[in-house]
Amino acid sequence: MDRREFLKESLIAIGGMAVASSGLLSACVGKGNKKIEELIAEAPAAFFDDLPPIGKLGFGLMRLPRLEDRSIDIEQTKQMVDLFMQAGFNYFDTAWAYGGSEDATRQALVERYPRDKFILATKLAAWVKCENREQAIAQFETSLERTGAGYFDFYLLHNLGGNRTHFFDDYDLWTWAFEQKAAGKIKHVGFSAHATPEELEEILVKHPEAEFVQLQINYADWEDPTVKARECYEIARRHGKPVIVMEPIKGGMLANPPQPVKEVFDNAAPDESYASWALRYAASPEGIMTVLSGMSNVEQMEDNIHTMKDFDKLTDEQAKVIDDACKALASIPTVPCTNCNYCAKVCPMNVGISGSFNALNFYTMYGDMTEALDQEDFYVKGKGFNFASACIKCGKCEEVCPQHINIREQLDRVVEVLGKK
Numbered sequence: 468m469d470r471r472e473f474l475k476e477s478l479i480a481i482g483g484m485a486v487a488s489s490g491l492l493s494a495c496v497g498k499g500n501k502k503i504e505e506l507i508a509e510a511p512a513a514f515f516d517d518l519p520p521i522g523k524l525g526f527g528l529m530r531l532p533r534l535e536d537r538s539i540d541i542e543q544t545k546q547m548v549d550l551f552m553q554a555g556f557n558y559f560d561t562a563w564a565y566g567g568s569e570d571a572t573r574q575a576l577v578e579r580y581p582r583d584k585f586i587l588a589t590k591l592a593a594w595v596k597c598e599n600r601e602q603a604i605a606q607f608e609t610s611l612e613r614t615g616a617g618y619f620d621f622y623l624l625h626n627l628g629g630n631r632t633h634f635f636d637d638y639d640l641w642t643w644a645f646e647q648k649a650a651g652k653i654k655h656v657g658f659s660a661h662a663t664p665e666e667l668e669e670i671l672v673k674h675p676e677a678e679f680v681q682l683q684i685n686y687a688d689w690e691d692p693t694v695k696a697r698e699c700y701e702i703a704r705r706h707g708k709p710v711i712v713m714e715p716i717k718g719g720m721l722a723n724p725p726q727p728v729k730e731v732f733d734n735a736a737p738d739e740s741y742a743s744w745a746l747r748y749a750a751s752p753e754g755i756m757t758v759l760s761g762m763s764n765v766e767q768m769e770d771n772i773h774t775m776k777d778f779d780k781l782t783d784e785q786a787k788v789i790d791d792a793c794k795a796l797a798s799i800p801t802v803p804c805t806n807c808n809y810c811a812k813v814c815p816m817n818v819g820i821s822g823s824f825n826a827l828n829f830y831t832m833y834g835d836m837t838e839a840l841d842q843e844d845f846y847v848k849g850k851g852f853n854f855a856s857a858c859i860k861c862g863k864c865e866e867v868c869p870q871h872i873n874i875r876e877q878l879d880r881v882v883e884v885l886g887k888k
């Protein structure tokens with residue numbers, strides 16, 4: 468793999484983070500002073516008696532392999548699906564908003580495996596260009612058509628939190644989703660959230676009918692003061708919800724962490740991939756239903772299967788290694804962008820926000836200005852976006868950013884550090 472390929476395939480998102488510290492769960496206490504373990508025993512398993520056991524590794528279909536023309540590499544996706552299924556895993560996670568993903572899911576999975584052999588989740592993003600209820604519901608019909616799946620095992624109201632949550636209430640989509648459940652088109656209804664703990668609590672109080680919650684959990688964000696992954700996890704568990712993990716590798720960043728972090732892991736287990744530490748960390752807390760990994764090639768699939776096939780929770784000693792890795796991360800001041808590109812959907816100036824941050828982060832991590840500028844050209848101009856200097860400071864991007872990044876300020880840094888273009 469040459470450097471360009473390395474940058475394209477591996478350095479998907481070098482998120483920076485102010486990680487304070489980390490640690491595995493130990494003292495979560497739930498409603499009525501019950502320990503979290505008791506709540507786990509009471510609640511989640513019964514929800515999904517109608518489904519086959521769910522594998523601990525889920526195939527996130529957001530970052531599928533791409534061909535030179537940027538279309539999804541269906542043949543490689545098929546190989547990945549086959550490896551995943553052969554290893555005994557069965558959970559697939561796509562979304563209406565993941566460009567081309569639902570169509571690829573049909574071709575690589577639905578048309579090739581019996582419907583009862585896999586579990587399929589997709590999502591409705593009512594905050595993306597929906598002016599009314601009908602437009603939001605139309606996403607569901609589109610998802611059915613694109614995937615050809617007939618029904619969805621899990622259907623998620625996509626990315627609640629911030630000013631996105633109200634769309635689902637305004638359009639009464641919770642009621643609608645459970646009507647679809649009654650009609651057999653959806654088996655289980657839940658939601659994904661990039662929300663503050665307070666917002667998450669509010670959603671769960673208002674909607675106790677939610678059957679599961681999908682949250683961003685990884686070792687870098689566990690105690691992060693912005694993401695607050697631990698707090699969100701504990702709230703979901705207090706409400707008795709099974710948790711699906713998203714972004715366990717933080718948009719790819721933890722598969723190729725900065726050198727100080729690599730050194731920590733290399734000293735502890737030189738033969739294990741960096742991604743394997745992140746996956747096992749995310750899967751270790753109680754009540755985790757599955758961990759979604761957004762795999763982009765066969766190599767990543769093989770590595771993840773190797774890690775999760777005979778999954779064991781982290782030992783105390785291994786948790787200590789991750790604590791040390793978090794401390795190493797805390798000292799690197801990078802932008803915590805995960806390349807979700809929700810911001811790109813709302814920016815009136817078509818600014819290449821995530822690409823600009825990738826380039827800035829690359830420079831922060833590796834100090835290589837030539838390569839950072841090359842990155843900026845590739846990810847911004849090369850993908851049809853405008854450079855950071857085109858920003859008119861309207862702030863729309865910040866309203867939808869799940870990582871709560873001060874995008875306007877960071878774009879100023881991009882211009883300052885990498886130069887105005």
Ligand code: SF4
Nearest residue numbers: 814858859861862864
């Ligand atoms: S603040 Fe700048 S980057 Fe953000 S949406 Fe407005 S123009 Fe785009």
Ligand code: SF4
Nearest residue numbers: 804805807808810868
């Ligand atoms: S919405 Fe936030 S995290 Fe997502 S790509 Fe934009 S800046 Fe990055």
